[in-house]
Amino acid sequence: MSGNILEVTGVTKVFGGLTAVNDVTMNIPERSIISVIGPNGAGKTTFFNMITGIYEPTSGSIRLAGRELVGLRPDQVTEAGIARTFQNIRLFSSMTSEENIMVGRHSRLKSTFVDAMLRTKRFHQSEQEATDAARIMLDFVGLGRWRNELATNLPYGDQRKLEIARALATTPKLILLDEPAAGMNPRETEDLKALIRRIRDELGVTVCLIEHDMRLVMTLSESITVLDYGSKISEGLPHQVRNDPRVMEAYLGRGAAAGEYGKEERPHV
């Protein structure tokens, strides 16, 4: 074993004439917290979409614990052990918090459609397991009291946590968070930071995030990979990346504020 949960090697995605991701290689060590950053349109979401099977890479390899993922459908990637959240909240607003999580656990249910129709013992067991798992995950993210509340009635920060709980309910090895702090106030962001640490420390799940909030990225990440125009331009510890002239140029060249990439003055990274 290499010690890497995910090994992305020479991955490229071309859309028509546009190379959105260009020959990117990146390894994610098991039980790490790492971030992918880069200016607007750098290819970050496309990168996540390839890892999760939404887009098939034009070329390259993506291995989870040694298993090739390229060619798998998104549900098969989930089954293999990768969960994700999206840039925009994607909850079922007419379902309760618990029901939203049970939908997320669908890929782990062992009962079949026939079981469901016939209301077999296996179906009831699966349902019970899903309910139990949903409750455990709701408690884990601190939303136990919102169990029977419609998702749409939850405060914004809690909706984001609910999405994370739904992803965790698929019992992933690796969770990809696409801009988890977007739209959060500073207190919610601090809560999120603590939650992400607990996901790694208590559940042993590896975390990879795309994030624009540089304060969060710099204080949380053990390693940062920087994309610009689809290519990897820098990688390393937060202080190395922060001081890398190529990274400064990528941001500052686009009229961003100098120095600290704080939240208030941050560029749309």
Ligand SMILES: Nc1ncnc2c1ncn2[C@@H]1O[C@H](COP(=O)(O)OP(=O)(O)OP(=O)(O)O)[C@@H](O)[C@H]1O
């Ligand atoms: N389905 C698609 N078809 C064509 N072009 C696409 C598609 N998806 C993304 N792109 C293009 O690929 C490039 C990278 O986009 P992507 O969304 O991956 O960047 P990003 O780094 O996530 O940006 P942001 O920070 O704004 O979310 C952009 O130029 C975008 O317009």
